[in-house]
Amino acid sequence: MKQRRILLRLPVALFLCSCTGLVHTQATTTDIHAPGDATPEASALACEAPQVPSPAWYHHAVGYEIFVRSFSDSDGDGIGDLDGLLSRLDYLNDPTGDKDLGVDLLWLMPIAESPSYHGYDVTDYRHVRKEYGGDQAFDRFISEAHKRGIRVVIDLVLNHSSSAHPYFQESASGPDSPRRDWYVWSPVKLDWQRPWGGGQTWYQKNGAWYYALFSKDMPDLNWKTPAVFNEMTDVAKAWLGRGVDGFRLDAVRYLVEEGPGAGQADTNKNHEVLRAFRAALNATDALLVGEVWASAQVGAPYFGSSLSDELPMLFDFDLADALVQGIRSARAGLVREALCNRLSLWPAWGAAGVFLTNHDMVRVATALGDLPPEALRLAAALLFGMPGTPWIYYGEEIGMKNGPGDDDRAKRLPMQWDSGPLVGFTTGKPWANPASMDPNVAAQLDDPGSLLALYRSLIQVRRSHEALRIGSTRVLGDESLLVLERVTPKETMLLVFNLSGEARGFEPPQGFVPVIPAQAPSGTIEPFGFCYLVASQ
Numbered sequence: 001m002k003q004r005r006i007l008l009r010l011p012v013a014l015f016l017c018s019c020t021g022l023v024h025t026q027a028t029t030t031d032i033h034a035p036g037d038a039t040p041e042a043s044a045l046a047c048e049a050p051q052v053p054s055p056a057w058y059h060h061a062v063g064y065e066i067f068v069r070s071f072s073d074s075d076g077d078g079i080g081d082l083d084g085l086l087s088r089l090d091y092l093n094d095p096t097g098d099k100d101l102g103v104d105l106l107w108l109m110p111i112a113e114s115p116s117y118h119g120y121d122v123t124d125y126r127h128v129r130k131e132y133g134g135d136q137a138f139d140r141f142i143s144e145a146h147k148r149g150i151r152v153v154i155d156l157v158l159n160h161s162s163s164a165h166p167y168f169q170e171s172a173s174g175p176d177s178p179r180r181d182w183y184v185w186s187p188v189k190l191d192w193q194r195p196w197g198g199g200q201t202w203y204q205k206n207g208a209w210y211y212a213l214f215s216k217d218m219p220d221l222n223w224k225t226p227a228v229f230n231e232m233t234d235v236a237k238a239w240l241g242r243g244v245d246g247f248r249l250d251a252v253r254y255l256v257e258e259g260p261g262a263g264q265a266d267t268n269k270n271h272e273v274l275r276a277f278r279a280a281l282n283a284t285d286a287l288l289v290g291e292v293w294a295s296a297q298v299g300a301p302y303f304g305s306s307l308s309d310e311l312p313m314l315f316d317f318d319l320a321d322a323l324v325q326g327i328r329s330a331r332a333g334l335v336r337e338a339l340c341n342r343l344s345l346w347p348a349w350g351a352a353g354v355f356l357t358n359h360d361m362v363r364v365a366t367a368l369g370d371l372p373p374e375a376l377r378l379a380a381a382l383l384f385g386m387p388g389t390p391w392i393y394y395g396e397e398i399g400m401k402n403g404p405g406d407d408d409r410a411k412r413l414p415m416q417w418d419s420g421p422l423v424g425f426t427t428g429k430p431w432a433n434p435a436s437m438d439p440n441v442a443a444q445l446d447d448p449g450s451l452l453a454l455y456r457s458l459i460q461v462r463r464s465h466e467a468l469r470i471g472s473t474r475v476l477g478d479e480s481l482l483v484l485e486r487v488t489p490k491e492t493m494l495l496v497f498n499l500s501g502e503a504r505g506f507e508p509p510q511g512f513v514p515v516i517p518a519q520a521p522s523g524t525i526e527p528f529g530f531c532y533l534v535a536s537q
Contacts, residue, residue, distance in 0.1 A: 045476055047340035049387065051488055052470040053348050058246075058287045058313060060469050061105040061151065062459050063391035064092060065358060068108055068132050069117060070414045071394060073426035080414070080425070082111070082128070082137040086144055091441065093148045099445055101397060101452075102459040105389075106145065107248050107289075109359060110155040111138065114162060117431065118408070119155070120250065121162035121218045125235040142243040151245035153287055158232055158277075159251040160218040168219050172205050181225045184211035184257070192260040201264075213254055213264070223255045223273050233280040246287030249311070252302070253292055266298060274302070275310050289313040289353055296342040303350035313351035316342055316388060320355050323382050324367050327375050327528070330500035332482040336475055339386065343473065352388030356396060359412050363393070366402040371501070373399075374528035377454055378497060381516075381530040384458040385484055385495040387473045397455040398444055403435035410435075418442040461516050461532060467493040480504065481525075492535040498525040511536055 052059055072084030094100035110119030113129045128138045145152050161168055171179040186209045192201045194213060202209045203216040212219045221228050236247065256269040278288060290311040292299040296318050304310030322338035325331075342352060356364040356379055368375045376399055383390050394400075395415055403410040414434045417424025419442065423434040444450035462468045471486035471493070480500035486493045494512055498504045503524045512533040514520035521531050 045474060046336045047343055048474040049343040049472060050348055051472040052351075052387075054307070055470045056287075056312070056351070057151070057285070058105065058389055059351060061389055062103045062462065063105040063107055063353070063389060064101070064103040065107045065355075065391055065393045066109065067359060067394065067412050068111055069119075069431060070412055070425070072415065072417070073428065073430075074133075076426060076428040077131075078426050078428040078430045079131050080431075081131065082133040082141045086137075086141045089144060089148060089150070093150050095148055099456075101392075101456055102463070103392065104150050105245075106150060106152045107391070108152065108154045110157060112157075115164055116162075116217075118412070120157055121160070121164075121215070122157055123162045123165045125161075125232075126238055139242065146243065151287075152243070153246040153248055153289065154239065154244050155250055156236060156239070156247040157250045158221070158223075159254050160212065160214060160220045163212075163217045163219055172208075172210070174206065175208070179227075181222055182228050183219050184222050185209065186211070190260070192264065195261065195264045211257070213257075214251070220254070220257070224269070229273065229276065229280075233277060236277075236281055240281065240283055240286060245285075246289070249288055249290045252290045252311070253294065253298075266294075266301075271301060271304070271310065275304060278308070278310060284308065287313060289315065291315060293317050296338075296345045300345045300347075300350075303347050307349040312349075313353050313389065314346075315353040315355060315358075315391075318342065319352070319386065320357065320361075323356055323379060323386075324364060326482075326499050327368060327371070327379060327382075330480050330502075332477050332480050332497070332499045335382070335482055335499070336477065340475055343387070343475075352386075353391050354383060354386045354388035355391040355393065356383055357411075358391075358393050360408065361411065363400060363402050363411060364396060365399040369401065372528060373451075374526070376451060378499070378528040378530055380451070380454055380458060381495075381532075382482075382497055384462050384468065385486075385497070385530075385532065387471075387486070390462070392455070397452050398439045398441055399451050400439065401435055403433070416440040457516055465491060465493060465515070465534065467491045467534075481506070494533040494535075495530070496521075496525060496533075497530045498528060501527045503527055503529075506531075508533055 068082060068085055069080045071080045072088045073080050074083035074087060090100060092101050092103050111128050111132055112122045113124035113127055114122050128135050142152055167179055167182055171177050171183045189202050189209045193199060194201060201211055201213055203212055210219050223229060252274060253265045255273055256267050257264045258267045288311050290302055292302050292314050299314045302311045302314055318338045319342060322334040326334040364379055365376055400416055403413045409432055413432050414423060414425035414430050416434055418440050419437045422430060423437055423440060444452035447453060467486040467488045471488045474485040476483040481504050482497040482499060484495040496506055503526055506521050506525045508520045513536050515532040515534050517531060
């Protein structure tokens, strides 16, 4: 489309009244041009990045993370299961309705056999845990999901197994065990600390010491042993053969250790293993999204040298933290800094998984709980405006909060479907008590002003505008106002976010019409307000 000159009015001083109000104090004017034009006031432009080259299906997707144990229980045993999840697919994606959320990519936290509630200590990588309905329930679920156009990725825990896994039991039986080198053993205890803050990593069993980075119940697999590589690639191929569309790779920084400290994470051998793993799968359409919980700088090498080299997507942890903390502190600069840092460091083909929180983090509704409810709506708008693939943590779309306590269970409680005493999750005794009966899906489903309705609308807007999915990005604004320009040859969009608790002055540029909300701001953007605008044709 024809390039246009975009003029924004970003006042230095705040407007004296709200969106319906009248006058403002002195303002400065920043000229912002479409790509290819000269920018006379470069100080307004924080950074820019090109359009996504050769976009894949996951660039267009909206992801949704599910803890199966807490989503929906079909048989009354108090534990969520795959048939329960299947029964809720209409909520997630109903091709025949208009009240579904509209997501088309599900991430299932671990579903393989495990002795723990969370499932990250696996005892059988090839079979679905019986509590969740077993293999047949999974096959039913994956078939129905695919009928609706929903792709499914599952958690694959490559770094470690359970200490109860038969492979570890065999490895621990003695130095002559044929699987001894499947795990990392030492005849003496070594003084290696956890790289993120200390703590024991070597544990004794049967007269020797084994390495377990996360817990004594999670011994690290030895990826230097070819048989381990072959086994885990065979596991992944088996799941791909059953219909999964990819994997969320847990803790991929730590697969191969070369020594204490810096040798416990991000080693050269670690990258070699991931490249070989990707090549061995030979599944170019499969999504591998890595959990590299570190800075964007640490994450960048995990993309490798090309789209097909190492990992195609990483979760952007820096941006997740900046989005929440930026709202809490009314500092748009935190978001700008994190986003620009990623855009400058990650390759253009490297997809970002954008999220607010996940199963290891305090829920966003809790983190922003002392702010007005508009702050949660702003968080949602920011999530869908950022370049990358948005991921929702189950319940986020209704404003679910943490339960009591500081442990991880408080972040992973049953989905709140209705206001009944068991919140529609189960008819039995729940594995964990729900955090609350409010908010819930039933109360918001038909409410056009609800947080759920906003998430639904934002997903629809993203589907309708390719600039939000794959467009180039220019990042602008001031200390509390964040402005993004998203552009493809077909359209130009302008996204404006007020991260402060005060009204901010904003004059929409000529030739732009509102997308969401339906009415463009006139003079000001409300506290914690936002607007998506698109250039009229």
